[in-house]
Amino acid sequence: MELIQTIEQWAWIGWLVLILVFLVIEMLTLDFTFLMLSIGGLAGLVSDLLGAPIWLQVIIAAAAGAVLILFLRPPLLRRLRRGEDPTPSNVDALIGIGGLVVSTVGAHAGQVKLANGDIWTARAEGGELEPGTRVLVSRIDGATAVVRGAEAITPPNPEEPRL
Incomplete structure (x- = not known):
């Protein structure tokens, strides 16, 4: 029981590390997937700061990441690639x-x-x-x-x- 309390007490550090790792991976891939996951991690961090239990934080982060990947990433990719040259090279x-x-x-x-x-x-x-x-x-x-x-x-x- 003490372990769970310690994890909940220091979960904000885990969320920050996860957000930073996702942002670094996003900078290497430039595909918007890990950016959406890092924003989901930010939602998990905010829920931690508001006092939500760890299981709810994980659910909120996963749901936010999934919604962003499914609904925000496709239009962002279309907008990003809108001006690229379609000529094969x-x-x-x-x-x-x-x-x-x-x-x-x-x-x-x-x-x-x-x-x-x-x-x-x-x-x-x-x-x-x-x-x-x-x-x-x-x-x-x-x-x-x-x-x-x-x-x-x-x-x-x-x-x-x-x-």
């Missing part, structure tokens, strides 16, 4: 880019020169592709471009209505 920008086979591309090896001027090692999705064949990048697997013949792709018809 790095490896994502290579998906769908055209190229030309430089050396025969098979299931295990080959080289292609992409439209951006880079020469990549490549693997074919289907059969073997001979030098001079036009290709499109399907995906990037490590440092290898996985390609398929460009004739396998039918461009959209501008006259046809989109669904």
Whole structure:
């Protein structure tokens, strides 16, 4: 019984430590999750200072954190990402880019020169592709471009209505 009284007496220190730990993690992740949990910890601290028992403090902190994560975090993330550039970059920008086979591309090896001027090692999705064949990048697997013949792709018809 004395242990529970000691815990309740010094719980405010535990809440402060928990809040600080969550804030440090939030600074490293920048995802708003641990910020919401630290605000929940602040609710637990306030309930401790108002004299609530430890079990009620934990319930208040957990409920506040859960409500904030479910209802406040999504609009904050949308607002934060509202102005970011939707253009793919790095490896994502290579998906769908055209190229030309430089050396025969098979299931295990080959080289292609992409439209951006880079020469990549490549693997074919289907059969073997001979030098001079036009290709499109399907995906990037490590440092290898996985390609398929460009004739396998039918461009959209501008006259046809989109669904």
